[in-house]
Amino acid sequence: MRPQHLVTFPRNLHPGAWWLWALGLAAAASRTQNPVPLLLILVVTGFVVAARRSNAPWAKSYGAFLKLALIVIAIRIVFQAVLSSGSQGPTVLFTLPEIPVPSDTGIKLGGIISLEAVLRAFYEGLQLATILCCIGAANSLGSARRLLRYVPGALYEIGVACVIALTFAPQLVTDAGRVRAAHRLRGQTSRGLGSLKRLAMPVLEGALDRSIELAAAMDSRGYGRTTDAGRVSRRVTGLLVFGGLLGVCVGVYGLLAGTSAGWVGLPMLLGGCLLAAVGMFFGGRRTGRTKYRPDPWALPEWLVTGTGLAAAVTMFVAVERTPADLFLASVTQVPPVPLLACAGILIAIAPAFLAPPLPRSDRPQTAQPQQLEVAA
Amino acid sequence: MASSTTLRRSAGVLISLFVAVFVAAGFSGTAHAVDGYKFWNYFHATDGAWAFSQKGASAYEPADGTIEGYRFGTTTANDTDGLPPRADLAEVNFETICGAAEADVDQKRVGVVIDYGTEADAEDTTPPAPRAECAVVDADANGLQVLQAVANVRIENSFSCAIDGYPAQGCGTPVADATDTTGEQPVAFELPADETVEETAPAADPAGDDGNDLLFPLVLAGVVVVALGAGAFALNRRNPDA
Numbered sequence: 307m308r309p310q311h312l313v314t315f316p317r318n319l320h321p322g323a324w325w326l327w328a329l330g331l332a333a334a335a336s337r338t339q340n341p342v343p344l345l346l347i348l349v350v351t352g353f354v355v356a357a358r359r360s361n362a363p364w365a366k367s368y369g370a371f372l373k374l375a376l377i378v379i380a381i382r383i384v385f386q387a388v389l390s391s392g393s394q395g396p397t398v399l400f401t402l403p404e405i406p407v408p409s410d411t412g413i414k415l416g417g418i419i420s421l422e423a424v425l426r427a428f429y430e431g432l433q434l435a436t437i438l439c440c441i442g443a444a445n446s447l448g449s450a451r452r453l454l455r456y457v458p459g460a461l462y463e464i465g466v467a468c469v470i471a472l473t474f475a476p477q478l479v480t481d482a483g484r485v486r487a488a489h490r491l492r493g494q495t496s497r498g499l500g501s502l503k504r505l506a507m508p509v510l511e512g513a514l515d516r517s518i519e520l521a522a523a524m525d526s527r528g529y530g531r532t533t534d535a536g537r538v539s540r541r542v543t544g545l546l547v548f549g550g551l552l553g554v555c556v557g558v559y560g561l562l563a564g565t566s567a568g569w570v571g572l573p574m575l576l577g578g579c580l581l582a583a584v585g586m587f588f589g590g591r592r593t594g595r596t597k598y599r600p601d602p603w604a605l606p607e608w609l610v611t612g613t614g615l616a617a618a619v620t621m622f623v624a625v626e627r628t629p630a631d632l633f634l635a636s637v638t639q640v641p642p643v644p645l646l647a648c649a650g651i652l653i654a655i656a657p658a659f660l661a662p663p664l665p666r667s668d669r670p671q672t673a674q675p676q677q678l679e680v681a682a
Numbered sequence: 683m684a685s686s687t688t689l690r691r692s693a694g695v696l697i698s699l700f701v702a703v704f705v706a707a708g709f710s711g712t713a714h715a716v717d718g719y720k721f722w723n724y725f726h727a728t729d730g731a732w733a734f735s736q737k738g739a740s741a742y743e744p745a746d747g748t749i750e751g752y753r754f755g756t757t758t759a760n761d762t763d764g765l766p767p768r769a770d771l772a773e774v775n776f777e778t779i780c781g782a783a784e785a786d787v788d789q790k791r792v793g794v795v796i797d798y799g800t801e802a803d804a805e806d807t808t809p810p811a812p813r814a815e816c817a818v819v820d821a822d823a824n825g826l827q828v829l830q831a832v833a834n835v836r837i838e839n840s841f842s843c844a845i846d847g848y849p850a851q852g853c854g855t856p857v858a859d860a861t862d863t864t865g866e867q868p869v870a871f872e873l874p875a876d877e878t879v880e881e882t883a884p885a886a887d888p889a890g891d892d893g894n895d896l897l898f899p900l901v902l903a904g905v906v907v908v909a910l911g912a913g914a915f916a917l918n919r920r921n922p923d924a
Contacts, residue, residue, distance in 0.1 A: 339838075342900070342903050345907050346903065346906065346907060346910075349907050349910040349911045349914065350910065352910070352911065352914040353910045353911075353913055353914040353917070355914070356913075356914040356915075356917035356918045357914075357917050386840070390840060391740045391741065391824065392738070392740050392826075392837070392840025392841075393740070393826075393837040393840055394740065394824070394826065394827060395826070395827060395830045395835075396819060396820075396823065396827045396830050396831045398820075420827075422830065422837075426837055430838075430839075625851065629850035629851035630847050630850045632851070633836060633844075633850065633851045634836065635834045635836050635844060635846060635847030636834030636835070636836070636847075639834070640896055640897070640900060641900070642896065643896075643899035643900050643902070643903050645899065648903060652906070655910070
């Protein structure tokens with residue numbers, strides 16, 4: 307057995323596996339508004355991130371997504387419970403002073419706040435927050451930047467452009483800080499719209515300079531485009547990829563919305579995937595590119611992807627079998643525990659143990675070595 | 683070389699044609715296949731006849747002594763009359779629904795008629811028996827609060843999707859090849875018995891009665907959530923880098 311098939315051999319897991327795992331959990335979250343499975347998904351993503359997070363800067367992004375999720379819930383409650391009369395129930399919690407608004411608009415300012423409206427807003431907000439946290443987990447475990455290395459050959463140019471943009475974005479913030487510091491040294495105020503104008507010019511100028519330098523450097527190193535593909539074949543692959551991705555979008559919408567006609571879902575998704583794959587295959591044949599130290603796709607990758615998929619599949623089966631447990635008939639009743647769906651979600655915690663441990667250099671530093679360094 | 687280019691070109695043209703047909707069929711198909719929607723129709727009983735409500739239940743304030751009607755069923759997109767409850771208003775009227783109910787000074791009595799629709803509109807299930815209830819609510823309660831006083835309502839994005847968990851999922855589900863239903867025969871409604879009318883009776887909760895059966899898995903799930911959350915927190919503390 308080769309070492310990359312061992313779950314104990316330290317290495318970085320393929321970022322694609324993390325994204326598929328997280329998308330499986332997000333798909334499961336999109337099919338229920340029962341807070342029990344939603345909270346389970348939330349803690350499962352948090353646990354796996356805590357267990358398999360690297361020391362890279364993007365690994366901290368889960369915390370940011372968690373904060374964003376809390377803000378989403380708060381906004382949802384304010385807008386739906388305080389500013390809308392659409393879901394107010396008979397259990398009135400308290401009454402705020404009301405500013406009269408024509409009742410046709412469905413908007414209200416103040417007035418009664420009922421338990422039903424607050425709970426409904428909380429459950430709906432929790433669903434969105436959970437999906438956000440799944441994306442946050444994917445981002446912090448397998449960064450979007452590492453994932454960009456695996457864009458298919460047909461989309462090579464777009465991938466390179468994205469990598470450059472992601473690399474230069476932090477530089478832009480540093481630039482802005484420098485220009486601002488220089489303004490302050492000259493005694494100019496760094497507030498208001500006028501300062502923004504003064505700030506924008508040097509920052510844009512610097513970005514343009516850097517782009518030209520980078521373009522020259524890449525050109526001299528042979529990154530310039532030298533493919534000899536004909537115009538027609540280029541257009542056909544472009545059309546195939548675009549049409550395929552469009553089909554994938556419609557298919558995913560049909561599958562997740564759950565309300566549209568049956569053939570919009572899975573058949574459209576599969577058809578779109580097939581078209582996109584054909585397009586990318588033909589497009590990829592044009593260019594032969596090397597990959598620097600590619601991550602293998604071995605047994606741990608299959609296991610991680612499989613657990614995410616298992617969570618999604620059990621949720622879809624549970625929705626078919628006991629829809630009443632996953633779409634609450636009443637928010638004030640004690641939420642039922644859908645055992646099948648919960649079991650599926652708990653399977654998805656396995657990557658905390660099945661994903662290979664990180665190489666020592668990528669692990670977050672523990673407190674002790676740092677103290678030793680200080681002592682030495 | 684030349685033959686392979688021609689081959690590729692013709693294949694390309696064929697595939698692009700296929701894509702065009704595929705996409706066109708996709709969009710025109712969604713536009714034409716859906717002629718109707720399945721949802722809860724909302725009615726007011728005025729002058730002994732059902733009138734399709736022009737407002738949402740939350741924007742309408744029913745007066746004391748009136749009757750509200752709800753009917754689940756398929757309505758075509760260009761039907762403006764809605765699908766009324768199959769209740770004979772001569773038999774199901776305010777007297778028979780709310781005759782036994784008593785209201786305080788600052789309360790009002792509103793009859794609520796709930797018709798779960800036909801077998802044809804139910805998906806693999808039998809719709810519950812149609813019933814009528816008397817809601818005794820605060821005098822300024824709106825139609826939605828009146829309904830929620832006698833039934834469980836699943837609201838999604840401020841749209842009433844299900845009454846008493848029926849239908850179990852979906853909201854305004856599109857129906858292909860829908861036809862308008864007309865001239866339905868009235869059906870028998872389950873009226874509240876004289877002695878069982880309660881004041882502001884909260885919706886009967888069939889699952890909530892056996893509290894212990896329901897509470898144990900919930901406590902278990904709660905313990906799992908707390909344990910995993912604590913585990914994640916502890917793992918994070920071990921890696922103070924973040």
